[in-house]
Amino acid sequence: MASAAAAGAPPGPAAPPSAKSRKSVTGTRRAVAALFLLPALVLLGALVVYPIGYSLVRSFVADSGHGFAGTDNYKTLFVDDSIRTAFKNNVIWVVFAPTVSTALGLVFAVLTERVRWGTAFKLVVFMPMAISMLAAGIIFRLVYDQDPHKGVANAVWVGVHDTFAPSSAFPNAHPGRESPLVAQQGGFITRATVRTGQAVTLPLVGVAPDQMPDGAKRAVAAGPEPGKITGTTWQDFTRGKGVGRLGVPDPSELGYAGMRIEAVKDGRVVASTTAAGDGTFTLPASADGARLRLPASNFRQPYNGVSWLGPTLVTPAIIGAYVWMWAGFAMVLIAAGLAGVPRELLEAARVDGATEWQVFRKVTVPLLAPVLAVVTVTLMINVLKVFDLVYIIAPGSSQADANVLALELYRRGFAEDQPGVASAIAVLLLVLVIPVMAFNIRRLRREREVRR
Amino acid sequence: MRSRSSSTIRTHRTVTTVATLLAGALALSACSGGGDKSDTGKKGGGTTPTGSTVSLPELNGTTLEIAAVWTGQEQGNFKQVLAEFEKRTGAKVTFVPAQDPIINFLGSKIAGGQPPDVAMLPQPGAIKQAVRQKWAKPLGPDALKELQKNYSQGWQDIGKVDGKQYGVYYKAANKSLIWYNAKVFANAGAKEPKTWKDLLTTAQAVYDSGVTPFSVPGADGWPLTDWFENVYLSQAGPAKYDQLTQHKIKWTDPSVRQALQTLAQIWGKKDYLAGGQSGALQTEFPASVTQTFTGGDQPKAAMVYEGDFVQVNIGETKAKVGTDAKVFPFPAVGASAPVVSGGDAAVILKDSKAAQALVTFLASPDAATIQAGLGGYLSPNRNVPISAYPNEVQQKIAKALIASGDDFRFDMSDQAPQAFGGTPGKGEWKDLQDFLRNPSDVAGTQAKLEKDAAAAYGSGS
Numbered sequence: 045m046a047s048a049a050a051a052g053a054p055p056g057p058a059a060p061p062s063a064k065s066r067k068s069v070t071g072t073r074r075a076v077a078a079l080f081l082l083p084a085l086v087l088l089g090a091l092v093v094y095p096i097g098y099s100l101v102r103s104f105v106a107d108s109g110h111g112f113a114g115t116d117n118y119k120t121l122f123v124d125d126s127i128r129t130a131f132k133n134n135v136i137w138v139v140f141a142p143t144v145s146t147a148l149g150l151v152f153a154v155l156t157e158r159v160r161w162g163t164a165f166k167l168v169v170f171m172p173m174a175i176s177m178l179a180a181g182i183i184f185r186l187v188y189d190q191d192p193h194k195g196v197a198n199a200v201w202v203g204v205h206d207t208f209a210p211s212s213a214f215p216n217a218h219p220g221r222e223s224p225l226v227a228q229q230g231g232f233i234t235r236a237t238v239r240t241g242q243a244v245t246l247p248l249v250g251v252a253p254d255q256m257p258d259g260a261k262r263a264v265a266a267g268p269e270p271g272k273i274t275g276t277t278w279q280d281f282t283r284g285k286g287v288g289r290l291g292v293p294d295p296s297e298l299g300y301a302g303m304r305i306e307a308v309k310d311g312r313v314v315a316s317t318t319a320a321g322d323g324t325f326t327l328p329a330s331a332d333g334a335r336l337r338l339p340a341s342n343f344r345q346p347y348n349g350v351s352w353l354g355p356t357l358v359t360p361a362i363i364g365a366y367v368w369m370w371a372g373f374a375m376v377l378i379a380a381g382l383a384g385v386p387r388e389l390l391e392a393a394r395v396d397g398a399t400e401w402q403v404f405r406k407v408t409v410p411l412l413a414p415v416l417a418v419v420t421v422t423l424m425i426n427v428l429k430v431f432d433l434v435y436i437i438a439p440g441s442s443q444a445d446a447n448v449l450a451l452e453l454y455r456r457g458f459a460e461d462q463p464g465v466a467s468a469i470a471v472l473l474l475v476l477v478i479p480v481m482a483f484n485i486r487r488l489r490r491e492r493e494v495r496r
Numbered sequence: 497m498r499s500r501s502s503s504t505i506r507t508h509r510t511v512t513t514v515a516t517l518l519a520g521a522l523a524l525s526a527c528s529g530g531g532d533k534s535d536t537g538k539k540g541g542g543t544t545p546t547g548s549t550v551s552l553p554e555l556n557g558t559t560l561e562i563a564a565v566w567t568g569q570e571q572g573n574f575k576q577v578l579a580e581f582e583k584r585t586g587a588k589v590t591f592v593p594a595q596d597p598i599i600n601f602l603g604s605k606i607a608g609g610q611p612p613d614v615a616m617l618p619q620p621g622a623i624k625q626a627v628r629q630k631w632a633k634p635l636g637p638d639a640l641k642e643l644q645k646n647y648s649q650g651w652q653d654i655g656k657v658d659g660k661q662y663g664v665y666y667k668a669a670n671k672s673l674i675w676y677n678a679k680v681f682a683n684a685g686a687k688e689p690k691t692w693k694d695l696l697t698t699a700q701a702v703y704d705s706g707v708t709p710f711s712v713p714g715a716d717g718w719p720l721t722d723w724f725e726n727v728y729l730s731q732a733g734p735a736k737y738d739q740l741t742q743h744k745i746k747w748t749d750p751s752v753r754q755a756l757q758t759l760a761q762i763w764g765k766k767d768y769l770a771g772g773q774s775g776a777l778q779t780e781f782p783a784s785v786t787q788t789f790t791g792g793d794q795p796k797a798a799m800v801y802e803g804d805f806v807q808v809n810i811g812e813t814k815a816k817v818g819t820d821a822k823v824f825p826f827p828a829v830g831a832s833a834p835v836v837s838g839g840d841a842a843v844i845l846k847d848s849k850a851a852q853a854l855v856t857f858l859a860s861p862d863a864a865t866i867q868a869g870l871g872g873y874l875s876p877n878r879n880v881p882i883s884a885y886p887n888e889v890q891q892k893i894a895k896a897l898i899a900s901g902d903d904f905r906f907d908m909s910d911q912a913p914q915a916f917g918g919t920p921g922k923g924e925w926k927d928l929q930d931f932l933r934n935p936s937d938v939a940g941t942q943a944k945l946e947k948d949a950a951a952a953y954g955s956g957s
Binding site: 126189190216218220249250251252253254255281283284285348351353354355439440441442443444447455458459460461462 | 597599600682683684685703704705706707714715716717767771772774775777778780793794914915918919920921922925926929933
C-alpha cells in the first residue's frame with residue numbers, strides 16, 4: 045500500500061504544467077498528456093486499484109463465492125476470537141515496534157557520530173536490513189529455541205541462572221516399586237522412623253547413567269553399627285534387567301554419591317550427612333526416632349530457561365527480532381537528518397553551559413523531530429503489514445497467540461478457504477493504514493509549501 | 497497428514513528447480529527402473545519380468561499431468577513409477593508439485609483453466625469437495641475393474657462419493673504405530689506392550705531407567721489429533737468413531753471425556769514427556785523423531801508415536817530402522833488395537849483415455865510394487881506381495897494394515913472440515929495443544945472442541 049502512494053505521487057507534480065497548457069489553443073495537448081499517462085494509469089489500475097476494488101467487493105460475498113453476504117464477513121471480524129487476538133497483537137506491534145526501533149536508531153545515530161569507527165559500527169547495525177525477512181525469521185527461530193544447547197537466548201539465560209543456582213545431580217530420581225520412601229515437599233521421606241543400630245535402605249530409580257556423579261561407586265549395603273544409624277542410598281536399577289533384586293544393592297548398581305540426607309524429628313532437622321561414593325552414610329545417635337529425608341535440593345530440575353516462544357512471550361520476542369532488523373534502517377535515516385542539523389546550535393548550547401544530556405534532549409531531538417516522525421510513521425505502515433516474521437518464528441502451538449491481521453488474512457484465504465472473511469480483513473487493514481498514510485501525505489505537502 | 501507446514505515452504509523451491517531436475521530425474525529413473533525389473537523378476541520367479549498384470553493401451557504422443565504434494569525422496573520414487581507407465585504406454589507424464597492444501601491449489605489451477613489430468617487428493621473430504629465442485633470425473637470400466645480386483649471393500653468405499661467411484665487410494669499411511677529406541681528398551685528391560693496398561697508399565701520401566709518415555713511433537717497439531725484418534729477408536733469403537741467424525745455426536749460426549757482422561761495418563765505426567773509439556777509444545781514433528789533416535793543409549797525420549805512415514809525422519813539420524821529403531825502397533829486401549837490410516841487417492845480431473853489408463857496403472861499391483869521396493873511407501877493394494885517391501889519393519893507395518901481388512905478407520909481430523917481438523921493454531925489442533933498444556937482441564941477442552949466443531953461443521957465447508 046505504501047508503494048501505491050509512492051507510485052501515485054508522480055502524477056501530482058506532473059499536474060501543474062498540464063494545468064498551464066490547458067489554456068493553450070486546443071484540447072490536443074490534453075490528449076497527448078492523457079496518452080502519456082495511459083500506460084502508468086493502466087498499470088496502476090490493473091495492479092492497485094482493481095485488486096483493492098475487488099477485495100472490497102469480495103468482502104461482501106459469502107465464502108463460497110456465490111451470494112451476497114451483507115456485512116456477515118465484517119461481523120465475523122468483531123466476533124471471532126482469533127481475529128480479535130490478531131487485532132490486539134497488531135495494536136501491540138504498532139505501539140511498540142516502531143517506537144523502540146526509532147528510539148534505538150536515534151541512540152545509535154547520535155552515538156556513532158562521536159565514535160571514531162562510527163561508519164563501521166553503522167554498517168554492522170544496518171546489516172540485518174540486507175537479510176530477507178524469511179532468513180531473519182529462521183535465525184530468530186533458532187535464537188529463541190528452548191533448548192539451551194541450540195538457542196543462544198536461553199544459553200545466556202541458563203548460563204547466568206546456573207551460576208547462581210546450580211542444578212542438582214539427581215533431577216529425575218524417584219522411588220521405585222514398594223519403596224520405603226514417600227514424596228514430601230519436592231524431596232522424599234521414609235515412611236517409618238529409624239532406630240540406632242539399624243541399617244536403612246533408601247533406594248531410588250530414574251537417574252540416567254550419564255548423569256550419575258563422577259564419584260559414584262558400586263553400591264554397598266551398609267552394616268549395622270551400635271549407637272549409630274547407618275544406611276545406603278543408591279540407584280536400585282540394573283541396566284537390562286529392571287530393578288534386579290528389589291530393595292537390595294545388586295552388583296552393577298551405583299551409589300548416590302553426594303546425596304544429602306537429613307534426619308527430621310517433629311519438623312526439625314536434628315542431624316544431616318551426605319552419602320559416600322558407594323552410597324553409604326552414617327548418622328549419629330541424635331537421629332534416633334527421626335524420619336530420614338532426602339531434601340528437595342537433591343532433586344532440583346535443571347533450569348530450562350525461558351520459553352521465549354511460549355504463549356505469553358512470543359509477541360515481544362518477535363518484536364525483538366523486528367527491532368533487530370529495523371533499528372539499522374531508523375539509524376541511517378536519523379543519521380542523515382543529524383548531518384543536516386546546524387552545528388552552531390549545538391556549539392552554542394554547549395558554550396552556554398548545557399550538559400550533553402541537555403543538548404541531546406533540548407536541541408538535537410527537537411531539531412530531528414520531523415525525521416523522527418517520518419521514520420516512526422514509515423515503520424508503522426510497515427508494522428501493520430507484518431507477516432513473515434510471525435509466520436516463521438512462532439511455532440505451531442503458539443501461532444494463535446502470536447497472530448496478527450496479515451497472518452490471519454493468509455490463513456483464512458489460503459488455508460481455511462474463507463476468501464470472504466480474508467477480504468474483509470484486507471479491507472480492515474486498508475482502513476487502518478489510511479490515517480497513517482493521510483498523516484504522511486499531509487506532512488509531505490506541508491513540507492513542500494515550506495520550501496517554496 | 498504429514499509435515500504439512502514444511503512441505504508448503506519446500507514446494508516453492510521445488511517449483512523453481514523442477515524444470516532442471518526433471519530431465520535428470522527421468523534419466524535417473526530410467527536406470528533404476530531397470531535395476532528394479534531384475535529385482536522383482538527374482539522375487540516373482542515366474543511370470544514376466546515386470547509382472548505385467550495389467551493391460552494398458554498404446555498412448556504414443558499423449559501428454560499427461562499429475563499433481564501431488566510430495567517432495568524430495570518421495571517425489572523421486574513416485575517419478576520412477578511414472579517412468580514405468582511411460583515405458584509401457586509411450587505417453588509422457590509430467591509431475592506437477594502442488595502445495596498444501598492441494599484442494600485450494602487445484603482450485604486456482606482450475607480457475608486458471610489448466611487443471612492437471614490427475615491429482616492425488618489426501619482426504620475423503622477433499623474428494624467429496626472436488627466432486628461437488630464438478631471437478632472430479634468418475635472412473636471408467638477398466639480402472640474400476642482393476643480397483644475391485646486389488647482393493648478391499650473399505651478402501652474402495654472411501655474413494656466413493658454418492659455411490660460412484662472417483663478415487664483410487666494409491667498410497668496409504670498406517671498411523672497406529674509407536675516407534676521406540678531399541679537400546680533404551682533393552683537397558684530398561686522393557687517389552688513391547690499389547691495393551692494401554694502395558695504401555696504405562698513400559699513407560700514407567702523406561703522412566704525408572706533414567707530415560708524420558710515419550711517424545712510428543714506438540715508444536716504441530718496434527719500428531720496430537722492422531723494420538724487422540726487412536727485412543728478414541730480403540731476405546732469407544734468404530735461406530736462411535738464414525739459418529740464423531742461426522743459430528744453426529746458432540747465432543748462433549750462421555751466417550752470423548754474418557755479418551756481425554758486416558759490420554760492424560762501420559763500427557764499429564766511432566767516426567768513422561770521430553771521437555772515436559774512446555775518443551776513438547778515447542779517440539780516439531782521432525783525433531784520429535786530425531787531426538788528419540790540420537791544420543792546413544794541416553795536419548796531425549798524412548799518412544800515416539802506416529803505413522804509409517806516416521807522412517808523418513810529416522811533416516812536423517814544414524815539409527816537403523818529394524819535394529820536401532822523398532823516399532824510396535826498402537827496398543828489396544830479397549831477391546832481391540834486401533835488401525836488409523838491415511839492415504840492419497842488418485843482422482844481424474846480431465847477425463848481422457850490416457851488419464852484413465854494412468855489411474856488403472858496406479859490401481860494395479862505393478863505400480864505399487866515398484867514404489868514399495870523403494871521404501872517409505874505403503875500400499876492399500878492387497879495384491880502387492882509383502883515381500884516387495886524392503887525390510888522387516890515395512891513388512892510388519894504393511895501386514896498390520898492389510899490384516900485390519902475393513903476395520904481400519906480413516907484419520908478423523910483429515911475428514912473434518914479444514915477449519916476444524918487441518919489448520920495450524922485453530923480448531924482441534926489448537927484445542928489439543930491447549931489440552932497438552934493443561935491436561936487436567938478435560939471438561940474445558942471438550943467444551944472448546946465442541947464449540948469449534950460446531951462452528952466448522954455448521955458452515956459446511
